[in-house]
Amino acid sequence: xxxxxxxxxxxxxxxxxxxxxxxxxxxxxxxxxxxxxxxxxxxxxxxxxxxxxxxxxxxxxxxxxxxxxxxxxxxxxxxxxxxxxxxxxxxxxxxxxxxxxxxxxxxxxxxxxxxxxxxxxxxxxxxxxxxxxxxxxxxxxxxxxxxxxxxxxxxxxxxxxxxxxxxxxxxxxxxxxxxxxxxxxxxxxxxxxxxxxxxxxxxxxxxxxxxxxxxxxxxxxxxxxxxxxxxxxxxxxxxxxxxxxxxxxxxxxxxxxxxxxxxxxxxxxxxxxxxxxxxxxxxxxxxxxxxxxxxxxxxxxxxxxxxxxxxxxxxxxxxxxxxxxxxxxxxxxxxxxxxxxxxxxxxxxxxxxxxxxxxxxxxxxxxxxxxxxxxxxxxxxxxxxxxxxxxxxxxxxxxxxxxxxxxxxxxxxxxxxxxxxxxxxxxxxxxxxxxxxxxxxxxxxxxxxxxxxxxxxxxxxxxxxxxxxxxxxxxxxxxxxxxxxxxxxxxxxxxxxxxxxxxxxxxxxxxxxxxxxxxxxxxxxxxxxxxxxxxxxxxxxxxxxxxxxxxxxxxxxxxxxxxxxxxxxxxxxxxxxxxxxxxxxxxxxxxxxxxxxxxxxxxxxxxxxxxxxxxxxxxxxxxxxxxxxxxxxxxxxxxxxxxxxxxxxxxxxxxxxxxxxxxxxxxxxxxxxxxxxxxxxxxxxxxxxxxxxxxxxxxxxxxxxxxxxxxxxxxxxxxxxxxxxxxxxxxxxxxxxxxxxxxxxxxxxxxxxxxxxxxxxxxxxx
Numbered sequence: 157x158x159x160x161x162x163x164x165x166x167x168x169x170x171x172x173x174x175x176x177x178x179x180x181x182x183x184x185x186x187x188x189x190x191x192x193x194x195x196x197x198x199x200x201x202x203x204x205x206x207x208x209x210x211x212x213x214x215x216x217x218x219x220x221x222x223x224x225x226x227x228x229x230x231x232x233x234x235x236x237x238x239x240x241x242x243x244x245x246x247x248x249x250x251x252x253x254x255x256x257x258x259x260x261x262x263x264x265x266x267x268x269x270x271x272x273x274x275x276x277x278x279x280x281x282x283x284x285x286x287x288x289x290x291x292x293x294x295x296x297x298x299x300x301x302x303x304x305x306x307x308x309x310x311x312x313x314x315x316x317x318x319x320x321x322x323x324x325x326x327x328x329x330x331x332x333x334x335x336x337x338x339x340x341x342x343x344x345x346x347x348x349x350x351x352x353x354x355x356x357x358x359x360x361x362x363x364x365x366x367x368x369x370x371x372x373x374x375x376x377x378x379x380x381x382x383x384x385x386x387x388x389x390x391x392x393x394x395x396x397x398x399x400x401x402x403x404x405x406x407x408x409x410x411x412x413x414x415x416x417x418x419x420x421x422x423x424x425x426x427x428x429x430x431x432x433x434x435x436x437x438x439x440x441x442x443x444x445x446x447x448x449x450x451x452x453x454x455x456x457x458x459x460x461x462x463x464x465x466x467x468x469x470x471x472x473x474x475x476x477x478x479x480x481x482x483x484x485x486x487x488x489x490x491x492x493x494x495x496x497x498x499x500x501x502x503x504x505x506x507x508x509x510x511x512x513x514x515x516x517x518x519x520x521x522x523x524x525x526x527x528x529x530x531x532x533x534x535x536x537x538x539x540x541x542x543x544x545x546x547x548x549x550x551x552x553x554x555x556x557x558x559x560x561x562x563x564x565x566x567x568x569x570x571x572x573x574x575x576x577x578x579x580x581x582x583x584x585x586x587x588x589x590x591x592x593x594x595x596x597x598x599x600x601x602x603x604x605x606x607x608x609x610x611x612x613x614x615x616x617x618x619x620x621x622x623x624x625x626x627x628x629x630x631x632x633x634x635x636x637x638x639x640x641x642x643x644x645x646x647x648x649x650x651x652x653x654x655x656x657x658x659x660x661x662x663x664x665x666x667x668x669x670x671x672x673x674x675x676x677x678x679x680x681x682x683x684x685x686x687x688x689x690x691x692x693x694x695x696x697x698x699x700x701x702x703x704x705x706x707x708x709x710x711x712x713x714x715x716x717x718x719x720x721x722x723x724x725x726x727x728x729x730x731x732x733x734x735x736x737x738x739x740x741x742x743x744x745x746x747x748x749x750x751x752x753x754x755x756x757x758x759x760x761x762x763x764x765x766x767x768x769x770x771x772x773x774x775x776x777x778x779x780x781x782x783x784x785x786x787x788x789x790x791x792x793x794x795x796x797x798x799x800x801x802x803x804x805x806x807x808x809x810x811x812x813x814x815x816x817x818x819x820x821x822x823x824x825x826x827x828x829x830x831x832x833x834x835x836x837x838x839x840x841x842x843x844x845x846x847x848x849x850x851x852x853x854x855x856x857x858x859x860x861x862x863x864x865x866x867x868x869x870x871x872x873x874x875x876x877x878x879x880x881x882x883x884x885x886x887x888x889x890x891x892x893x894x895x896x897x898x899x900x901x902x903x904x905x906x907x908x909x910x911x912x913x914x915x916x917x918x919x920x921x922x
Contacts, residue, residue: 200443211608237816367381373913382403423908430470497576613635628670657696757770826861826862829856
């Protein structure tokens with residue numbers, strides 16, 4: 157594996173040498189580049205360079221082109237468009253997907269490694285506790301543009317191991333007029349969105365709100381979501397000032413995976429319930445940019461976020477009757493110890509369920525500033541940016557478990573009493589302080605050859621304060637400098653090639669540090685047990701590729717991109733499922749992991765047709781020998797499985813293909829179809845690859861829209877036309893839930909995909 161990564165670097169060095177030699181021979185030649193796309197090279201708004209100078213396969217998505225596909229979230233929008241993006245429905249709710257890009261995660265699930273940095277107008281969206289990304293708290297209707305920056309880009313700070321996702325929001329200068337959308341469809345779904353944008357002199361104002369209700373297609377799975385976004389901006393002379401306010405509240409039922417034999421009997425079934433997550437967010441983001449001269453500018457950003465998350469999960473426990481003796485008729489744990497309720501009372505043996513409750517309150521503050529200079533260097537075009545940032549977070553995490561009885565339909569009915577002891581109760585306060593200083597410089601060696609150098613120094617402190625004892629107390633410190641180097645070469649007006657090398661790191665989160673003892677596994681996201689230290693994860697990425705555009709005639713055009721990449725993570729951190737109960741385990745460093753692959757994209761505008769094809773091969777594997785506890789794996793010996801280099805990592809499909817076609821039948825009527833083809837995925841808990849994969853699937857969707865009168869459109873969307881049965885995620889667990897009466901035997905817990913559904917509505921613009 158190491159030789160393959162070295163091969164990419166060696167090929168890049170040979171490529172670079174050849175390009176420099178060619179350019180020296182014709183340094184005075186100039187090529188006129190037609191369309192210029194500006195790409196932001198830092199998290200802050202206000203600066204950017206031409207895409208043809210960027211040494212990476214940057215992908216830009218325009219939400220205005222995706223609205224008829226009715227995406228559930230920004231993550232769903234990216235999944236429908238980019239081959240190297242996939243989503244997995246571990247939570248069982250379409251508004252809470254796990255997003256993977258090149259095999260790296262941005263997820264709302266506590267326990268998933270967070271390996272992508274996500275920004276909204278310069279505000280960091282990775283939350284203070286766990287670095288989670290809550291896609292339901294991002295108002296997708298207010299997103300004006302999305303940029304996906306690949307590779308271990310150091311400039312974007314911590315968590316940018318696989319890249320960064322940068323959201324640019326709407327404002328009154330770019331969004332004019334009013335829009336109202338009323339839509340509804342299958343399973344009781346209904347949504348209303350209203351927004352307005354306008355400009356008065358130097359002032360711009362934009363505001364929008366969206367509300368959604370959904371009964372859910374699975375049993376007992378209703379959801380509600382309200383999102384709001386307002387932007388006030390001032391543009392005067394050399395000053396650009398803006399304030400964005402984000403509000404969100406959600407009440408989501410996520411039914412998660414079910415044993416395969418239960419899924420075969422009913423695709424809408426749930427294993428245990430309730431399973432509920434409630435989020436509430438208030439965030440404000442102040443941004444500024446000022447021109448200090450013809451070539452010098454200053455950008456700044458400050459934000460505050462307050463997020464409150466509450467979860468309620470009904471589960472079976474691993475408790476059972478104590479048996480004969482003085483404790484007969486009461487509950488004992490697996491070691492024969494009697495379990496008590498708060499106040500010291502015994503628990504009757506029929507109470508084998510628990511409603512696990514968690515509450516997380518996080519306050520985040522961030523500040524960043526940078527200086528950009530766009531002026532020739534030694535007579536050559538040069539853009540240099542240097543800056544710093546700090547992200548501070550304070551979190552209060554608490555969990556408890558209500559004693560319950562499991563009903564015949566596996567619903568846990570609470571008793572009002574709670575389990576006692578640290579195994580069921582946690583009170584934890586955390587403080588994380590992240591600091592970073594960065595520099596990126598792109599200089600044109602010739603008119604065709606461009607060199608980019610970048611680097612960032614990261615410093616992180618994490619403090620844990622156990623409010624119920626001292627078992628979780630800890631102070632952790634991490635620091636690292638990450639470099640990056642890249643070259644681009646414009647061989648012809650229709651082709652640009654590039655090569656790059658970059659490094660990034662992420663530090664263990666408070667959640668990972670609080671659940672890192674294999675002897676005392678915890679139940680994510682419900683309880684934490686111990687606080688041994690973990691090492692930070694270091695990522696190194698090499699990439700080669702090319703892209704280009706071809707104008708076939710005045711109206712028709714063709715664009716393409718092709719990239720080969722490889723990333724090695726050292727001291728990677730994963731969650732190991734080690735208990736008999738699904739979701740019980742611990743975090744650990746696992747040596748090295750590898751992601752390598754290919755991205756290929758083709759887009760064409762041919763007359764009335766708009767076509768797209770986006771393919772990705774993402775080979776995510778372990779690079780070290782490991783022994784992992786996995787008691788529900790059929791190949792386990794003494795509950796342990798053997799992982800060898802080359803075994804595929806769970807949850808990441810090897811092949812993904814996204815296809816799209818839209819036809820403007822008339823000036824008023826358009827029709828389109830798109831498809832997602834995804835190969836199989838390895839189950840969590842089967843890191844040894846000894847069990848059958850989750851089968852791959854193909855989903856075909858179609859949509860149409862018609863303009864009744866100017867500014868008035870009706871639309872219809874059909875998802876999963878063939879009503880295919882498929883699953884997007886899976887893990888191993890105990891199908892009995894510790895209760896033989898459940899009657900299930902298959903340890904594979906699968907998260908089923910949505911059946912055929914319809915969505916339609918009316919959009920008014922004025």
